[in-house]
Amino acid sequence: xxxxxxxxxxxxxxxxxxxxxxxxxxxxxxxxxxxxxxxxxxxxxxxxxxxxxxxxxxxxxxxxxxxxxxxxxxxxxxxxxxxxxxxxxxxxxxxxxxxxxxxxxxxxxxxxxxxxxxxxxxxxxxxxxxxxxxxxxxxxxxxxxxxxxxxxxxxxxxxxxxxxxxxxxxxxxxxxxxxxxxxxxxxxxxxxxxxxxxxxxxxxxxxxxxxxxxxxxxxxxxxxxxxxxxxxxxxxxxxxxxxxxxxxxxxxxxxxxxxxxxxxxxxxxxxxxxxxxxxxxxxxxxxxxxxxxxxxxxxxxxxxxxxxxxxxxxxxxxxxxxxxxxxxxxxxxxxxxxxxxxxxxxxxxxxxxxxxxxxxxxxxxxxxxxxxxxxx
Amino acid sequence: xxxxxxxxxxxxxxxxxxxxxxxxxxxxxxxxxxxxxxxxxxxxxxxxxxxxxxxxxxxxxxxxxxxxxxxxxxxxxxxxxxxxxxxxxxxxxxxxxxxxxxxxxxxxxxxxxxxxxxxxxxxxxxxxxxxxxxxxxxxxxxxxxxxxxxxxxxxxxxxxxxxxxxxxxxxxxxxxxxxxxxxxxxxxxxxxxxxxxxxxxxxxxxxxxxxxxxxxxxxxxxxxxxxxxxxxxxxxxxxxxxxxxxxxxxxxxxxxxxxxxxxxxxxxxxxxxxxxxxxxxxxxxxxxxxxxxxxxxxxxxxxxxxxxxxxxxxxxxxxxxxxxxxxxxxxxxxxxxxxxxxxxxxxxxxxxxxxxxxxxxxxxxxxxxxxx
Numbered sequence: 001x002x003x004x005x006x007x008x009x010x011x012x013x014x015x016x017x018x019x020x021x022x023x024x025x026x027x028x029x030x031x032x033x034x035x036x037x038x039x040x041x042x043x044x045x046x047x048x049x050x051x052x053x054x055x056x057x058x059x060x061x062x063x064x065x066x067x068x069x070x071x072x073x074x075x076x077x078x079x080x081x082x083x084x085x086x087x088x089x090x091x092x093x094x095x096x097x098x099x100x101x102x103x104x105x106x107x108x109x110x111x112x113x114x115x116x117x118x119x120x121x122x123x124x125x126x127x128x129x130x131x132x133x134x135x136x137x138x139x140x141x142x143x144x145x146x147x148x149x150x151x152x153x154x155x156x157x158x159x160x161x162x163x164x165x166x167x168x169x170x171x172x173x174x175x176x177x178x179x180x181x182x183x184x185x186x187x188x189x190x191x192x193x194x195x196x197x198x199x200x201x202x203x204x205x206x207x208x209x210x211x212x213x214x215x216x217x218x219x220x221x222x223x224x225x226x227x228x229x230x231x232x233x234x235x236x237x238x239x240x241x242x243x244x245x246x247x248x249x250x251x252x253x254x255x256x257x258x259x260x261x262x263x264x265x266x267x268x269x270x271x272x273x274x275x276x277x278x279x280x281x282x283x284x285x286x287x288x289x290x291x292x293x294x295x296x297x298x299x300x301x302x303x304x305x306x307x308x309x310x311x312x313x314x315x316x317x318x319x320x321x322x323x324x325x326x327x328x329x330x331x332x333x334x335x336x337x338x339x340x341x342x343x344x345x346x347x348x349x350x351x352x353x354x355x356x357x358x359x360x361x362x363x364x365x366x367x368x369x370x371x372x373x374x375x376x
Numbered sequence: 377x378x379x380x381x382x383x384x385x386x387x388x389x390x391x392x393x394x395x396x397x398x399x400x401x402x403x404x405x406x407x408x409x410x411x412x413x414x415x416x417x418x419x420x421x422x423x424x425x426x427x428x429x430x431x432x433x434x435x436x437x438x439x440x441x442x443x444x445x446x447x448x449x450x451x452x453x454x455x456x457x458x459x460x461x462x463x464x465x466x467x468x469x470x471x472x473x474x475x476x477x478x479x480x481x482x483x484x485x486x487x488x489x490x491x492x493x494x495x496x497x498x499x500x501x502x503x504x505x506x507x508x509x510x511x512x513x514x515x516x517x518x519x520x521x522x523x524x525x526x527x528x529x530x531x532x533x534x535x536x537x538x539x540x541x542x543x544x545x546x547x548x549x550x551x552x553x554x555x556x557x558x559x560x561x562x563x564x565x566x567x568x569x570x571x572x573x574x575x576x577x578x579x580x581x582x583x584x585x586x587x588x589x590x591x592x593x594x595x596x597x598x599x600x601x602x603x604x605x606x607x608x609x610x611x612x613x614x615x616x617x618x619x620x621x622x623x624x625x626x627x628x629x630x631x632x633x634x635x636x637x638x639x640x641x642x643x644x645x646x647x648x649x650x651x652x653x654x655x656x657x658x659x660x661x662x663x664x665x666x667x668x669x670x671x672x673x674x675x676x677x678x679x680x681x682x683x684x685x686x687x688x689x690x691x692x693x694x695x696x697x698x699x700x701x702x703x704x705x706x707x708x709x710x711x712x713x714x715x716x717x718x719x720x721x722x723x724x725x726x727x728x729x730x731x732x733x734x735x736x737x738x739x740x741x742x743x744x745x746x747x748x
C-alpha cells in the first residue's frame with residue numbers, strides 16, 4: 001500500500017448519520033476497498049479513540065470503535081454506533097487485520113472533534129439547609145443547579161473546610177455511585193457519612209462525626225462541576241454554618257405553632273417548627289385539604305432557614321373545617337422523622353417509634369381576626 | 377404468524393424497552409436479565425436470547441477491560457461508567473451495564489463479554505421484555521408535586537391563568553429511588569434502593585412474573601449497634617446464601633447485617649442481626665457466595681481494603697454484636713486480592729472479579745474458588 005498519498009478526514013454525514021468522511025484514496029485502493037464486503041472493510045480499516053493507540057502495546061489487541069464503514073463515491077465513511085464525543089481525538093488506522101501489524105508500521109490518521117465552545121451558563125441556585133446552624137449529626141445537603149448537570153463530579157467539586165482556618169474536612173460525604181440526583185439532574189443530594197454519625201458504629205467510634213461541634217464550616221461548590229453540556233459553572237458557590245449539639249428527638253407536629261387565617265381571606269396558613277426541617281421533604285410532606293380530604297390548590301412555600309412553612313390558597317378560606325396533613329417521613333436536619341429518632345436509643349421509652357400514617361391538624365378559619373380556633 | 381419464545385410464560389412481549397439508565401443487573405429464570413433503570417424508575421426483565429449452554433469450568437480473564445470498553449464505545453475512560461456485572465447462568469457470558477458519556481451525552485448500554493473476551497452490544501430492539509415500576513407514579517392531582525414551566529410541547533400541559541397568560545406546566549416529583557442492588561430468589565426479585573430525600577432502608581420484594589403489586593411489598597430492615605441503638609439506612613449491596621434462605625446485607629453505614637428470607641415474607645419491620653462491622657471508610661461494594669468442599673463462603677469487596685472471606689456457618693452462629701471491640705463480629709479472613717469492586721459466580725470453579733491493576737486500569741480476573 002502506498003503511503004505517498006495523503007488521506008483527508010472530515011466530520012460529515014452519511015445518509016443522515018454523522019460520520020468521519022475519509023478521502024484521498026488512490027484509485028487502486030478505492031477499487032480494492034469498495035470491492036470488499038462491509039466486514040472485509042472493517043478488517044482493513046480501524047477507528048479508535050486516539051488516546052488508546054499509545055495506551056496499548058498492540059492496537060489489534062483492542063476491539064475497534066463500534067460502527068460501520070460505508071463507501072460513498074470516492075470517499076469511505078465511518079458511521080459510529082454512538083455519537084462522537086466533543087473534544088476527543090479519533091484515529092483511523094489503515095492496515096491489515098489479518099497480518100498482525102505493529103502500530104509503528106501502520107498508517108495512522110487523526111481528526112479532532114471540536115470542543116464545545118461557549119460561555120458557562122449554569123449557576124448554583126441554592127445550597128440547603130439554608131439555616132446558619134447545623135446539628136453535629138447533620139445528615140444531608142442539597143445543591144440546586146439552574147440547569148441539568150453531569151454525573152460524577154460531586155466527589156471532586158464539592159468541598160468542606162473549616163471557616164476559621166481554611167483546613168479541609170475530609171471524608172465528610174458518603175461516596176455514592178451512582179450519585180443521588182432528581183430526575184431532571186438539577187438537584188444533588190449529598191449524604192454525610194452515616195456510619196460516622198450513628199452512635200455505637202465502628203466509624204463513629206474510630207473517627208467521630210464528619211463535622212465537629214463548635215467548628216464552623218464552609219461548604220463550597222467549585223466551578224469545575226460540569227453541567228450536562230460539559231461546561232463548568234459560571235461562579236463557585238458556598239454556604240457557611242456553625243456546628244451545634246446533636247439533635248436526637250422525634251419530630252412532633254404537636255410542638256409546632258400554627259397561625260390560622262381568617263375566613264373570607266386568602267391569607268396564608270403558617271406553621272412554625274421547633275427546629276429547622278429537611279428542605280426537600282418539606283416541599284411535599286405538608287399539604288392542606290378540605291374536610292372531605294381533597295387537597296386545596298394554592299401556593300406553598302418554605303420559610304427562611306426551613307423554620308416554617310406556609311400555604312396561600314387560590315380561593316378564599318371558608319368558615320369550614322380544614323386539615324393540615326403531615327407525611328410522617330418528614331425529617332429534621334439530623335434525619336429524625338415523625339416516626340423515628342435517626343439512631344434510636346433502645347433504652348429510652350420516649351424514643352419508641354411512633355405508629356403514625358399521617359399527622360393531622362384540624363382547623364376552622366374564624367370570621368374575625370380575634371380568636372382563631374385551635375384544635376388538636 | 378406469531379413468533380413464540382420460551383419466556384412468554386413470564387409475560388415477556390417483543391418490543392423495544394425504553395431504558396433511560398442502567399444500573400444493577402441480576403439474572404432470573406431461563407436467562408432473563410433484570411436491569412434496574414433508576415432514572416426511569418423501572419425494572420426491566422429482558423430475554424437476552426443467549427442460547428449457548430456450557431458446562432465448562434474455565435476462567436475468563438480480560439486485561440484492561442475499561443480501556444477495551446472505552447475503545448469499543450468511542451469514549452475516554454473518564455466517560456465510561458461500569459455500573460454492574462452479571463454472569464449468564466447457562467452461557468457463562470458476562471453482562472455489563474455501562475453508561476457511556478455523561479450529561480446530555482450519556483447513553484445506557486448493555487455489553488456482553490464472551491468467554492473469549494470479545495465484546496458485543498446487547499441489542500434491545502425487537503426483543504422479548506417486560507417491565508415494572510419501582511415507585512408510585514405521581515397522581516395528576518397530587519398537590520405535592522413541583523410545578524415547572526417548560527418550553528416546547530414535548531412535556532407538560534397548557535394551563536391558562538386568571539390574567540389570560542398561558543404557560544406550559546410540567547409536574548415533577550423530585551423524589552427518586554436509586555437502585556443499589558438486586559437479586560432474584562425463587563419467584564421474587566429483591567431490590568434495594570436509596571432515596572434522594574428520606575433516609576430509609578427499603579427492600580422491595582417484587583414477584584416475578586411482574587403483576588404490578590410490587591409497590592406494596594416493601595419493608596424496612598433495621599439493625600442494632602451494640603445492643604443499644606437501632607437504625608435503618610439504605611442497603612448498599614446484599615447476597616442471598618444458604619440455598620436462598622438467608623441474606624447478608626451491607627449498609628451505607630458499614631455494618632454487615634444478617635436476616636432470614638422467611639422473615640421477609642410477612643413483615644414490614646424487620647430487625648436484622650449485625651454480625652460484623654468493617655470500620656470507617658470501608659464501605660462494602662459487592663458480595664458473592666460460593667461453595668467449596670461442602671462449605672459455603674462469602675466474599676466481600678470494599679472500597680479501600682482487600683477482599684474478605686466469611687464462612688457462612690459462622691454468620692448463623694454469630695451472636696448479635698453487643699460490645700464494641702476490634703475486630704468486631706464474625707470471624708473473617710483477609711485475602712490477598714486488592715482493588716476488587718464487582719464480583720460474580722462464573723461457574724462452579726471460578727469467581728470473576730473486576731479488579732484494578734497497578735496501572736489503575738480495570739481487569740476482569742477469574743479466581744479459582746479452591747485457591748481463595
